[in-house]
Amino acid sequence: MGDFLQQLIGGINPYYLQILVNIGIGIILALGLNVVTGLTGQLSLGHAAFMSIGAFTSALLTIKLGMPFSINLILTGFITAAVAALIGLPILRLTGDYLAICTLGFAEIVKVVFLNLDITNRALGLTVPAPNTTIPLPVVVWAVVLLAIICVSFIHSSRFGRALMAVRGDEIAAEAMGIDVTLYKVQSFALGAFIAGVGGGLYAHFMGYINPSDFGFLKSVDILSMIVLGGLGSITGSVIGATILSAAPEFLRFMASYRMLVYGGLLVCMMIFRPNGLMGTISFTGLVLRALGRKPHLKTIMEHKISETSRPVNGDT
Amino acid sequence: MFFQQLINGIALGSTYALIALGYTMVYGIITLINFAHGEIYMVGAFVGLFATSILKVNFFVAMLIAMVVCILLGVFVERIAYRPLRKSSRLSALISAIGVSIFLSTLAQMLFGANAKGYPEGVFPVKQITIGSAEISTLQLLIIAISATLMIALEFIVHKTKIGKAMRATSEDYNTAALMGINVNMVISFTFALGSALAAAGGVLVGLLFNAVSFNMGLMAGLKAFAAAVLGGIGSIPGAMLGGLLLGVTEVAGVAIGFSSYRDAIAFAILVLVLLVKPTGLLGRKIQKKV
Numbered sequence: 001m002g003d004f005l006q007q008l009i010g011g012i013n014p015y016y017l018q019i020l021v022n023i024g025i026g027i028i029l030a031l032g033l034n035v036v037t038g039l040t041g042q043l044s045l046g047h048a049a050f051m052s053i054g055a056f057t058s059a060l061l062t063i064k065l066g067m068p069f070s071i072n073l074i075l076t077g078f079i080t081a082a083v084a085a086l087i088g089l090p091i092l093r094l095t096g097d098y099l100a101i102c103t104l105g106f107a108e109i110v111k112v113v114f115l116n117l118d119i120t121n122r123a124l125g126l127t128v129p130a131p132n133t134t135i136p137l138p139v140v141v142w143a144v145v146l147l148a149i150i151c152v153s154f155i156h157s158s159r160f161g162r163a164l165m166a167v168r169g170d171e172i173a174a175e176a177m178g179i180d181v182t183l184y185k186v187q188s189f190a191l192g193a194f195i196a197g198v199g200g201g202l203y204a205h206f207m208g209y210i211n212p213s214d215f216g217f218l219k220s221v222d223i224l225s226m227i228v229l230g231g232l233g234s235i236t237g238s239v240i241g242a243t244i245l246s247a248a249p250e251f252l253r254f255m256a257s258y259r260m261l262v263y264g265g266l267l268v269c270m271m272i273f274r275p276n277g278l279m280g281t282i283s284f285t286g287l288v289l290r291a292l293g294r295k296p297h298l299k300t301i302m303e304h305k306i307s308e309t310s311r312p313v314n315g316d317t
Numbered sequence: 318m319f320f321q322q323l324i325n326g327i328a329l330g331s332t333y334a335l336i337a338l339g340y341t342m343v344y345g346i347i348t349l350i351n352f353a354h355g356e357i358y359m360v361g362a363f364v365g366l367f368a369t370s371i372l373k374v375n376f377f378v379a380m381l382i383a384m385v386v387c388i389l390l391g392v393f394v395e396r397i398a399y400r401p402l403r404k405s406s407r408l409s410a411l412i413s414a415i416g417v418s419i420f421l422s423t424l425a426q427m428l429f430g431a432n433a434k435g436y437p438e439g440v441f442p443v444k445q446i447t448i449g450s451a452e453i454s455t456l457q458l459l460i461i462a463i464s465a466t467l468m469i470a471l472e473f474i475v476h477k478t479k480i481g482k483a484m485r486a487t488s489e490d491y492n493t494a495a496l497m498g499i500n501v502n503m504v505i506s507f508t509f510a511l512g513s514a515l516a517a518a519g520g521v522l523v524g525l526l527f528n529a530v531s532f533n534m535g536l537m538a539g540l541k542a543f544a545a546a547v548l549g550g551i552g553s554i555p556g557a558m559l560g561g562l563l564l565g566v567t568e569v570a571g572v573a574i575g576f577s578s579y580r581d582a583i584a585f586a587i588l589v590l591v592l593l594v595k596p597t598g599l600l601g602r603k604i605q606k607k608v
Binding site: 037094097102112218221257275 | 398417536593
């Protein structure tokens with residue numbers, strides 16, 4: 001099986017393969033943040049911290065224990081989720097921008113701590129050996145992408161997902177309905193971190209080298225831009241947003257040093273012309289059903305409308 | 318020793334406070350975290366550098382030039398990148414601000430190169446004054462004096478002038494202020510102008526203090542100043558001053574105790590701890606939640 005896949009992958013141009021893997025990892029990270037920010041409505045500016053924790057955990061598991069890659073990834077996810085739950089329990093009591101700055105602060109602290117720990121090789125970073133598996137990495141990445149999409153879709157339509165959306169809509173009203181707001185927030189935070197941790201583990205093994213500075217504020221912003229660009233709360237949106245923004249630096253490569261300049265300008269323009277994201281509030285499954293002639297109610301297509309459409313009146317937030 | 322570190326901390330903290338004021342004022346009025354504010358500060362430092370090294374003007378004139386340029390830039394950025402988004406979700410405006418930030422810092426890197434540059438010698442004659450066991454440079458005193466003057470001026474504008482009253486009204490209730498005949502767009506532009514001027518002054522002072530101006534100085538300073546604004550209670554002007562000073566002093570103290578490699582984490586650790594105890598910052602208004 002491994003050999004067969006290896007041959008299959010070998011036929012693809014390595015450069016395109018690399019872009020494909022980057023897109024896959026981008027989608028995984030975006031889906032994770034989408035659970036926290038899109039579905040539960042908790043703005044996180046520190047998602048890269050969980051990616052960082054996942055990357056280093058996974059790398060160390062391979063280096064020190066030589067663990068099989070599948071177990072490694074799952075364990076990494078659980079460890080990252082545990083850290084997120086531990087952090088989330090106190091800070092998720094904060095709301096709105098106070099939470100945002102706290103997550104940002106947490107990410108900076110994680111970065112600085114990793115830069116000073118011996119086990120993460122301080123500022124030199126870690127060189128990650130090849131994962132202990134026969135299946136080629138691009139296949140693993142895309143398998144995880146599919147799994148993540150399926151999982152998050154199920155969550156969207158589950159009791160758990162509806163509770164998260166209720167929290168997003170109005171915390172006090174949700175609490176009055178018998179939803180344990182803090183518990184659900186921590187769970188969604190941990191779930192987002194689990195996915196980010198797995199994404200980080202894949203990133204570490206794909207890149208072969210990781211440095212704490214790779215997971216700074218700008219990485220978090222990258223992931224946030226993906227889901228806002230795609231449309232908050234929409235899975236299809238996350239996938240499209242992540243695909244565009246992961247591939248954009250490659251396609252802008254011909255501009256060399258103007259690349260980031262154009263990237264910054266693009267972000268501004270996209271927000272001005274599509275302020276609700278490319279997909280906005282449209283659901284993909286709804287569109288497919290419509291195309292197949294099974295017209296679902298328009299309401300199901302326009303699902304997940306973010307309650308926060310306009311700037312809130314001051315003192316009301 | 319203690320006194321020495323205190324002065325060091327206050328000098329650093331007052332520059333944080335200058336930048337934090339811009340964050341807090343903009344947030345108070347349009348509830349936007351203006352992530353491009355750190356880059357405005359960076360531009361201010363560069364303009365000051367070129368004014369002193371190429372135009373060879375006096376330090377104070379250079380600071381004024383930097384402030385004027387940054388006012389224009391700040392108002393321009395608001396006009397282009399934030400005003401079209403005023404009615405859409407806050408996250409879109411946030412991403413737009415981040416886009417502007419990436420754009421400005423990349424532009425600075427392309428124009429001025431990646432290396433840190435220093436201010437020319439003798440822009441401001443630095444003398445050491447010895448008080449007891451502490452050695453205080455005139456530069457630190459200058460920073461503290463200028464910051465204090467600017468903050469007093471700001472307090473005066475906000476509390477004693479007509480435009481200040483309009484600012485407070487807009488921050489209290491955007492829609493009602495508009496109904497009362499306040500030109501809200503003008504007030505918002507004015508707020509951006511004030512914030513940018515303070516950031517520019519902060520940029521020139523920090524450039525002089527550390528003698529290093531680089532394209533990426535805005536990111537970390539911006540994040541820390543934002544942390545300072547939140548620490549004091551975002552939207553509150555005295556809160557931003559207090560938060561800035563507190564962060565500056567704790568950071569210097571942390572380095573003095575021997576955590577210098579954790580320098581950037583200290584500010585955020587303090588922030589997280591304070592927020593856990595007081596969820597709306599030190600001087601923030603308690604938020605009444607209504608269903």
